[in-house]
Amino acid sequence: MEKGVPIRSITRSIAALRAINRAGSLNMMEIAKASEVPYATACRIVQTLLYEGLIEQEPARKRYRATMLVQTLATGYQQDDALVRAARPHIVELTRRFGWPVSIAVRVGREMMLRDSTHSNSSLTFEHYYPGFTLPILDSASGKVSMAFAPDEEREMILRFMRVSQDIDLNYLATAEVGLDVERIRADGYAVQGRNYHNLTPGKTSSIAVPIFRNGRFEGAMTLAFFVAAMKLSEGINLYLADMKATADAISHALSNEVMGHA
The missing domain is CATH 3.30.450.40 (GAF domain)
Structure with a gap:
């Protein structure tokens, strides 16, 4: 396995998506806190996740929730129960x-x-x-x-x-x-x-x-x-x-x- 420092932007994006998925929905401040990133960084992460279709904004509220597309991240993984x-x-x-x-x-x-x-x-x-x-x-x-x-x-x-x-x-x-x-x-x-x-x-x-x-x-x-x-x-x-x-x-x-x- 290769050694090295993880790509921080990817780590933060995964943390944000995981937090949103776990909570059901979060506002921008909550996403920043859960991901342990500055507010401006959280905004960029959210914009990226919105662009990729992995999250969406709730109607009439500035809160964000995961979409069905997150399930594609598990495609090919067979869970042993x-x-x-x-x-x-x-x-x-x-x-x-x-x-x-x-x-x-x-x-x-x-x-x-x-x-x-x-x-x-x-x-x-x-x-x-x-x-x-x-x-x-x-x-x-x-x-x-x-x-x-x-x-x-x-x-x-x-x-x-x-x-x-x-x-x-x-x-x-x-x-x-x-x-x-x-x-x-x-x-x-x-x-x-x-x-x-x-x-x-x-x-x-x-x-x-x-x-x-x-x-x-x-x-x-x-x-x-x-x-x-x-x-x-x-x-x-x-x-x-x-x-x-x-x-x-x-x-x-x-x-x-x-x-x-x-x-």
């Missing part, structure tokens, strides 16, 4: 028992993307999260699990690209790397995020994540989230970790058997 099929009944049952929402996430680039969740099955949640929602890989329990169980060369490649990215503060990255205790996570079989700041309700939830394997290889992370006000993180670990690990093992077994059955 084996993970969701294997995990779904298990995470629904875990939520039924404990009440808290559970999610399944996989790594996409330097982010974790939700593939499935039980937020709609639980009243113990502030927001509903749907497939496609993303979290930063170093600031989420699922991301820490993903990084810990990734092959060493793959983890170093991710960190290398993050170091040359113009959109990531190097002081933040250095601190996050120090806090990523790979050996501890591997040994204990889980990772935590004391407060989730990069979701729809910043600072109000904590998370515990455990790995899911596919024929012995890390496939994704299962995360249980609970209110910070409801209990301490240590209490959550004592109450839920053993059952989470057992559930993840059951998903891994089902996933591996399905893969072998379709081979």
